[in-house]
Amino acid sequence: MIRYIDTDLYIVLVSPHGLMRGQNLELGRDADTGGQTQYVVELAKALARHPDIGRVDLLTRQVFDPKVSEDYAEPIETLSDKASIIRLPCGPRRYLRKEVLWPYLDVLNDNALQHIRRVGRVPDVIHSHYADGGYVGARLASLLGIPLIHTGHSLGRVKRQRLLDQGMRAENIDSHYNMAPRIEAEEFVLDSAAVVVASTNQEVEEQYSLYDNYEPRRMVVIPPGVDLDRFYPPRRGEWMPPIWDQLQPFLRHPRRPIILALSRPDERKNIQALVRAYGENHRLRDMANLVIVAGNRDDISTMDRGARNVMTEILLLVDRYNLYGSVAIPKQHQAVDVPHLYRLAAKSHGVFVNPALTEPFGLTLIEAAASGLPIVATRDGGPKDILRYCHNGVLIDPLDHHDLSKALEHVLEDRGRWRKWSKNGITGARKHYSWDRHVEQYLKAIRKTWKGKTRQRNLAQVKSRLPTVDRILICDLDETLLGDARALKVLLQQLRIAGDHVGFGVATGRSYDSALKVLRDWNMPMPDLLITSVGAEIHYGHQQVRDHGWERHIDYRWEADDLRVAMKTFPGLKAQPKSEQHAFKISYYVDEKKALSVRDMVRHLRQQHLHAKLIQSRGMFLDLLPIRASKGLALRYLGVKWGLPPERFLVAGDSGNDEEMLRGNTLGLVVFNYSKEITRLKTRPRIYFARGKHAWGVL
Numbered sequence: 001m002i003r004y005i006d007t008d009l010y011i012v013l014v015s016p017h018g019l020m021r022g023q024n025l026e027l028g029r030d031a032d033t034g035g036q037t038q039y040v041v042e043l044a045k046a047l048a049r050h051p052d053i054g055r056v057d058l059l060t061r062q063v064f065d066p067k068v069s070e071d072y073a074e075p076i077e078t079l080s081d082k083a084s085i086i087r088l089p090c091g092p093r094r095y096l097r098k099e100v101l102w103p104y105l106d107v108l109n110d111n112a113l114q115h116i117r118r119v120g121r122v123p124d125v126i127h128s129h130y131a132d133g134g135y136v137g138a139r140l141a142s143l144l145g146i147p148l149i150h151t152g153h154s155l156g157r158v159k160r161q162r163l164l165d166q167g168m169r170a171e172n173i174d175s176h177y178n179m180a181p182r183i184e185a186e187e188f189v190l191d192s193a194a195v196v197v198a199s200t201n202q203e204v205e206e207q208y209s210l211y212d213n214y215e216p217r218r219m220v221v222i223p224p225g226v227d228l229d230r231f232y233p234p235r236r237g238e239w240m241p242p243i244w245d246q247l248q249p250f251l252r253h254p255r256r257p258i259i260l261a262l263s264r265p266d267e268r269k270n271i272q273a274l275v276r277a278y279g280e281n282h283r284l285r286d287m288a289n290l291v292i293v294a295g296n297r298d299d300i301s302t303m304d305r306g307a308r309n310v311m312t313e314i315l316l317l318v319d320r321y322n323l324y325g326s327v328a329i330p331k332q333h334q335a336v337d338v339p340h341l342y343r344l345a346a347k348s349h350g351v352f353v354n355p356a357l358t359e360p361f362g363l364t365l366i367e368a369a370a371s372g373l374p375i376v377a378t379r380d381g382g383p384k385d386i387l388r389y390c391h392n393g394v395l396i397d398p399l400d401h402h403d404l405s406k407a408l409e410h411v412l413e414d415r416g417r418w419r420k421w422s423k424n425g426i427t428g429a430r431k432h433y434s435w436d437r438h439v440e441q442y443l444k445a446i447r448k449t450w451k452g453k454t455r456q457r458n459l460a461q462v463k464s465r466l467p468t469v470d471r472i473l474i475c476d477l478d479e480t481l482l483g484d485a486r487a488l489k490v491l492l493q494q495l496r497i498a499g500d501h502v503g504f505g506v507a508t509g510r511s512y513d514s515a516l517k518v519l520r521d522w523n524m525p526m527p528d529l530l531i532t533s534v535g536a537e538i539h540y541g542h543q544q545v546r547d548h549g550w551e552r553h554i555d556y557r558w559e560a561d562d563l564r565v566a567m568k569t570f571p572g573l574k575a576q577p578k579s580e581q582h583a584f585k586i587s588y589y590v591d592e593k594k595a596l597s598v599r600d601m602v603r604h605l606r607q608q609h610l611h612a613k614l615i616q617s618r619g620m621f622l623d624l625l626p627i628r629a630s631k632g633l634a635l636r637y638l639g640v641k642w643g644l645p646p647e648r649f650l651v652a653g654d655s656g657n658d659e660e661m662l663r664g665n666t667l668g669l670v671v672f673n674y675s676k677e678i679t680r681l682k683t684r685p686r687i688y689f690a691r692g693k694h695a696w697g698v699l
Contacts, residue, residue, distance in 0.1 A: 008054040010121055011047055014137040015040045015129040016090060016108055017098035020060040021071045022079045024335045028264045028295035030304065032098050035363045036153045039224050040129050041079070046225060046435035048083035052443065055082055057119075059112050059136075061101075062087035065094045086115055099178040101132055103684070106664035109136045110636065110646040113143065117640060125149055125446055127197075131156060131182045134189035142628040143637050145553040147194035147449040152203075154360050156182040157210040162268075162358060187213050191557070191611050191627050194449040197222050197442070199361035200385045207360070212606030220445045223385065225435030226366045230339045233372030233426055234347040241340035243333060247291060252325030257288040257412055258350035260341060260373070262364050265294040265307040265314075270355045270378075270398050272313050277355075277405035279321030284405060287412050288350060290327045293341060297331055342371035349418055351376055351411045355398045359383055366433045369425030374418060376407045390428030392421040466528055466540065466642045472503035474531075474635060474661070475698060476653040477510060480671050482522055487695035492525070494699065505638075507531035507631045509623060509657050511582050512539065534615060534623045534657050535634040536584035550637060554584055554629040557611040563624055566608055570596055573622065586624040590616065598622075617655040618675040632660025652698045654678070662687055671697030 018037040019026050025041065026033050044058045058079075063072040071077070072095070077085040088111040091104025116123065127149040128137025134150050141148035156179055163173050173179055190196065190213035197220060198204045204219045248254050259278065263269040271292060278290045292314065297303055300311045318327050333341070345352060345368075352368035354377040361382035365375050369386070375393035377383035387395055394407040411418060466472075473495070475481040481488065495504050504527050508515050512532040519526070530539045536554065538547040563586060567573060572595030576587040598614050605612060612624045639646055646665035653662055653670060656677040662668035668687035670678060671694060681687050690697030 009052055009124045010055045010119075011053060011057075011125045011127060012112075012116070012123040012140070013040055013044055013056065013058045013127045013129065014060075014112070014133040014140070015058065016061050016105065016132045016136060017096075017101055017130065018060075019063070019068060019072055019095070020058070020085060020087075021069075022077055022085060026069075026296070027335060027338070028293075030097070030295075031264060031266060031306070034264055035361070036130060039151075039153070039363065041085075042225065042227060042435060043438075044083045044085075045079055046439050047442075048080045049436075050439050050443065053082065055119075056084070057115070057123075058083070058085045059108075059115065060085060060087055061090040061108065063093070063095045068095050088112060088115060098130070098132055099176070102135075102178060102181045105132060105135050109139050110639075110665040112136065112140055113636060113640050114645050116140075116144070117643060117645075122146065127151070128189065129153060131185045131189070134193075135185040138185075138189050138192040139633065139636075142192060142553075142556075143633055143640065145549075147446065148189070148192050149195045149197060149446065150189050150193040151197045152186065152189075152208075155207050155210070156186055158207045158358070161210075166267075187211060187606065188627070190214070191606070193218065195220055195445050197445070199223055200382045202381045202384065203360060212603055213609075213611075215609070220441075222438055222441045222445070223382075223433055224361060224363055224366070225438040226363070226370050226429055226433050228370060228430060228434060231342065231367045231370040231429075232339075233370075233422070234343045238343070238347075241337065241344070243330070243337040243340050244344060246330040246332070247328045247344075250325070250328035250330075251289050253289065255348070257348045258345040259288050259290045259408060259412075260293070260345040260350060260352050260368075261291070261354070262293045262338065262341065262352070263354070263356070265297075265303070265310040267306060267310055268357050269294075269310075270357050271310065272317060273398060273401045273404060274353060274355050275314055275317040275321075275323075275327070277401040277408065278327075279317060279323055280401070281405040281409070284409055284412075285323070285326055287409070290323070291341070291345070292327065292329045293333055294329065296333065338367070339371065342368050342373050346371050346373040346422065349412075349415065351393070351408060353404070353408065354378060354383065355396070355404055356380075357398050362386060366429055370429035370433070372422040372426050374411050374421040374425060376404070376411060386428075389432045390425050392425035392428065466503055466638075468500050469503035469528070469642075470501050470644070471648040471650070472505055472528070472644060473698070474505040474507050474649055474651045476655070476658050477506055477508035477515060477518060479673055479694065480652050480654045480658075481506065481695055481698070482518065483673070483694035484696060485522070487692075487699065488522065488524070491695040491699055503528045505529040505531065507535070507635065507651075507653075507658075507661060509534045509587075509617065509621070511580050511585070512537050514579055516544075529638065531631055531634045533582040533585040534625055535630040535632070536582050536625060538634055538638070550634065551584065553637070554626040556626060556628050558584065558626040559610060560584075560586060562608075563605070563610055563612055566605055566610055567601075567624070570601055570604075572596070576621075584626055584629055586612075588622040590620050590622050592619050595622075615657045616677065617657045619677070621657075623657065630660050631657060632663065635661045635666070636664075669698060673697075 018032040044056050047053050048056045090108040126137045126141040128134040129151050130153050208214050352373045352375045356378050359378050359381045365386050369390050378398040379395040396403045396407045506527045515532045526542045538550045572591040573588040580587045611627050613627050615623045649666045651661050651666045654674045670689045673693040
C-alpha cells in the first residue's frame, strides 16, 4: 500500500449551482451566478498554482439547455495543467435555480463518487461551497474518511431573518427559497466540517452563532483573493475600452467623475436607495454621473420577478428625478468589461458604491480597491474588514439614503483625500487580498486537521466474493426479505440461478448478533455482505469478516454515554433491549403520543454540542447513529470500495431507516407492505413501489 504525507495534494471543490466556467463568467445573469461562482473558479486556479498541490477538481452540475451556452454541457473543462471543472449529471438536463436542486443532490453525490473512482485516488480534502455543495461535500468526505472544508458564502438562517425583517411572511420564505432543507444542510455541514472558512470576523461571531452546531474553534477567517493581473489602476496611454461606447450615449457630461455601482438586480443590493440618494442631491448630480451595471437584460419584462421589480423601480426613479443625461444603465456587459469599468471610474476620479442591505464579504469592493477606486459601502460584514485593512473610503447606513448621499459627496469633493484613498486601496488589496496569500492561509488551516499523520492513498481491498460480481441485490431484513417463507425460498432460488455475477447483501436495523440469529432461524445462506445496526457495522462473506475501516471511519464526534444521558430527558422513549444496542447505535421504542418530534430532539442535542443522526422507523422505533453512519452511506462506501456504481445496486426496503439507501442513483424498490414515513419517496425517479409484499415484492 502506497502511503504519503501532505504533499502533492488532491483537492476536490464542490459547488453545484450557478453557471460555472473558466472564462467570461456570466456574473449577474441571475441570483445564482455571482460572487460565489467567481470565488470558486478563482480558488481552483489559485490552488493549482501552488507547488504542493498536484490536482484540483471543481465538481459542478452539467447543464444541457438551449437558453444557456453549450460550455456548460462539456463534461470536462481544463483551467490549467493541474485544475479542471468536472461537470456531472444531476437531475433534469436544463438549468435550474438552486432552490429546486435539493431532490437531485443525492444523484450528484453518487456521480461524484464515480468520478473519484475513475481518478483512482482518494482526495486529500473535500471543500464544499454554499449549503447545497455542503450537502454533497459532507457526504463525500464522510464516505471517504477525509477532512471536509466548507465555505458558506451566505447563510440560510441569516437570510431568513432579514427577509422576515423586511415583512415577508415565513411561509412564503420557506416555499420560495426552500429554506428548511437549506438550514438543515447547513447544520449537518457544521456538524461534519473539520474547518469552516469564513470571509470576515462578523460572519463567525454574528452569523454562524445562530446555528446549533456553532463551534468557533473550527472556524478560520481567510478573506478571498482578487486577480491582480485583471484588476489594477489605470495606466497612462490606455485607450477607452469598448464598454465606454455603451455608457457615453447616456451621459450629457461624460467627463464628470463616475459613481459606479455593479451588482445583480436584487432587492438586497439596495440599488434603488442609491438612485434616491443621487436624485435628491442636486450638488451631487452636478459633481458626477451615476453608472449602474445591474446584470444583463434583453427585455425587462422577461426577467425573473425579483429582477424585473428592481429594474422597473430604478427606471421609475430615474424618471421621477429626471435623471436623463446623468445616469447610465447599460443593457449588456461581459466579464472582460468589469476591470475596465473600475478603471474608467478611477480615471475619472470617481467612486465605487455598494449600498447592499447586507454584505457577507463584498468581492467587488476589493476589485475596486485594487483598481485604485475609493469606495462607499454598507456598514456590515465584509466592508467593515476591508475598510479596516485598506483605509480607502466610507461606511454608511444602507437604510439612510441621506447618509449615502453625503458620503458620496465626501469622497468626491476633496481631490487630495481621493488620491490618498486611491493609493491606500491599491496597497491594501495587494497586501491583504492576493490569492497567493489566501492559498497559504488555506493550506495552513488544512494541515492542522491532519496533525502530521499519514493517510492511505488508495482504497483498500478485502478478500471476498464481491470483486467477482457486477451487480448486487441489497435487502432490508424484517418485513422486506422476511415475512413469507415461500416467497423467500423462490427468491433465493432465483439468486442461485443468476450465478456468481450477482451478489446478495442484507442491510438491517438489527444488531449483528440478532441479524445472524434471524438468518439461521429462516435457514438463509450467509450473504456476501451484511450491513447491521442501521449501517453501524459491515461484515463480508461466509466468514463474516468485519470491516474495521468502516468503524474507524464512523467513530467521529460520537459520544455514546453523553447521548444516552441527554436522551433520558425526552418523554415517550424507552430503551430497547441490550441485544439491540451497539457501540455505534443507541435504540429506543417510541410512544408517538408522548414523544417529541425528531427535529426537536436533534435541535436539543445540537445545543448540547452532541452529534448524532436520528432515524425513526414505523413510527415506533428510534435509532441514534454517528453522523457518518447510515445504511445509505454504508452502501455508497461499499460501492466505492468494490468498484460498483450505484446503478448496479438494487436496493429493497420498507421503512424510514431504508430511505437514504433508496435515494440517489441506486435502483430503489419498496415492497407493498411499507410504512407511512416512506410514502414521500413515491414521486422520486428510480424508486419502484412493488405490488407484492415481502420477498414477493422483491421478485
